[in-house]
Amino acid sequence: MFDVNYFSEATCCTVQSQTTEINRVRKDMYNDTASGLVEKHPLELPDPLGPVVHVQEKLFVPVKEYPDYNFVGRILGPRGLTAKQLEAETGCKIMVRGKSSMRDKKKEEQNRGKPNWEHLNEDLHVLITVEDTQGRAEMKMRRAVEEVKKLLVPAAEGEDNLKKMQLMELAILNGTYRDTNIKTHAPIFISPSLIQILPSLGNAEGEDNLKKMQLMELAILNGTYRDTNIKTRKTTL
Template identity: 60%
Template sequence: MPPAPTQLLTIHQTGQPAPPSTSPMLSPLTSASPPSTQTDPSLTDNPEYLSQLLKDKRQLAAVPNMFMHIERLLDQEINKVRVNLFNLSTRPKMELPEPNGEKKVFQEKVFIPVQQHPEFNFVGRILGPRGMTAKQLEADTGCKIMVRGRGSMRDKQKEDQNRGKANWEHLDEDLHVLIQCEDHENRALVKLERAKEEIMKLLKPAVCILI
């Protein structure tokens, strides 16, 4: 004979017991275990998964500030997949020479091929969601990464208004990435070269097609 179902006793505010329930008791292991928040390793190097995440982000943009925590988690996931997919975290560590001379600010420009590939969102690819890709590059290279030139501002009307004004001279130049580094010259040149190499990887059409 099968065992009798477990009876659950509920006490109401009146202090009187409610009729026994025959609902099966939940396992404490299954009810207490939180859902996993780790990304499936097989997805982090999947371009299709990244495309799906970016599509979700565009759909969320239609209802701004309604799902702020979801937006933040989605941005983190996009950045995680990008870092893995484009090998942003597997670069060999920079070997910096001993400091020599005084510290100065050095810079270099990397021009973006918008005329050859006008359909690609180069700015979004370089900056990443909430600027996380650029911030990761800055942390890895010790350089400051900035997008400058025509088309670098999200607000095109404001860009037109600022063009020709003091401190906005870069808006008369072609779209480019400005890399700056403040360090001793022999060390700054190494950092600038590393940053330039990583920026060039992000400007490949095969990469930008995912944006």
């Protein structure tokens, strides 16, 4: 019989190990002065004063100057890790919008002109939004704009340290990263073909337990898995 609780504990340990390894790699790269990466210090925000406001800004991507450069991948990172990390650091929401912002080009064409998809008629850009009191929102926005602008400057081939870090993070998530300086446990099998967990994990007759396991594994990696029987700590990437 498929033991959901046992699998949940095992996979949570795997995800925690991946998170620890990603953070270790980042720290090592930041500490390596030759890498060119500079560790960022957290924002020191004042106490909230006044009403909450909504602030947004668009930064257009220089696709005309660099038509062959993968800006979307650089901004988002593997499985969205780079954008998520920036959001955690700045307190802002960071979204890629405009032409060629969607991976599925056919779907992009289908959505163009529809309500709530007006941005697809604009040039490719990064939309940064934040809600906070005026002073705090402005500080967060300045930090986010500063960091995103760095991503919009292509690095020379072989000198893109952010890309090196992203490739390492992707290898860790895929279970293919190897570091001879540490010992790692064998990773649990991850199915790359499934993208979300089934809403119910019952033992219905004829249900494929392997498929359930694969769905759970990928849902945990994607951050969409919820198990009320166990407690997990949130880890910011």
